[in-house]
Amino acid sequence: MKTLTVYSSLTGNTQKVAEAVHGIMPPGSQLASVKDDPDPQGYDLVVVGFWVDKGQPDAAALRFLNQLSRRRTAFFFTLGACPESEHAQEAADETAKILEQGGNQVLGHFRCQGKVDPALLEKMKKMLPPDNPHAQMTPERQARLEEAAKHPNEADLEKAKIFAAEILQKAS
Numbered sequence: 001m002k003t004l005t006v007y008s009s010l011t012g013n014t015q016k017v018a019e020a021v022h023g024i025m026p027p028g029s030q031l032a033s034v035k036d037d038p039d040p041q042g043y044d045l046v047v048v049g050f051w052v053d054k055g056q057p058d059a060a061a062l063r064f065l066n067q068l069s070r071r072r073t074a075f076f077f078t079l080g081a082c083p084e085s086e087h088a089q090e091a092a093d094e095t096a097k098i099l100e101q102g103g104n105q106v107l108g109h110f111r112c113q114g115k116v117d118p119a120l121l122e123k124m125k126k127m128l129p130p131d132n133p134h135a136q137m138t139p140e141r142q143a144r145l146e147e148a149a150k151h152p153n154e155a156d157l158e159k160a161k162i163f164a165a166e167i168l169q170k171a172s
């Protein structure tokens with residue numbers, strides 16, 4: 001069994017999770033950044049990792065997901081919000097839909113919280129109108145960002161490996 005783990009990562013969170021996932025894959029498996037435009041042909045399982053951007057897979061990952069066709073797949077993502085939130089569920093549903101529309105089989109997915117780069121937060125705040133919720137700091141948002149700042153942690157990476165083992169089992 002040869003697997004391809006493709007990731008898109010702006011600030012490193014998703015890359016860390018991708019490395020954990022790839023770390024338990026069988027010999028001959030590959031880990032690649034989506035920037036290198038990896039060819040998914042010839043692999044028994046393609047695992048796609050991305051970061052959530054405005055509720056969706058980030059643009060680079062979205063391009064890759066949209067062109068994947070008739071493959072056995074799984075996916076994972078990191079996001080600032082709680083992985084159990086409705087927001088995370090919607091991102092997962094949307095991704096599964098994209099993959100299924102391409103005739104791909106989806107074996108499962110994994111969600112992981114990821115710290116939000118403070119420099120990017122500041123930039124976003126400056127770009128948005130002051131009444132936009134993402135330009136304002138509420139106690140709830142502050143608490144979410146503080147929690148996100150602790151992830152991905154060792155426990156998350158262990159969960160990522162369990163996810164990888166489960167999808168490998170499903171694929172074999």
Ligand SMILES: Cc1cc2nc3c(=O)[nH]c(=O)nc-3n(C[C@H](O)[C@H](O)[C@H](O)COP(=O)(O)O)c2cc1C
Nearest residue numbers: 009010011012013014051052054055078080081114
């Ligand atoms: C421009 C931008 C948009 C984002 N949009 C969302 C979002 O809609 N929902 C969310 O939960 N997190 C959002 N985030 C947080 C990232 O998804 C999160 O920090 C992720 O772990 C980053 O992964 P990376 O380090 O692999 O780039 C956003 C971050 C940035 C910079």
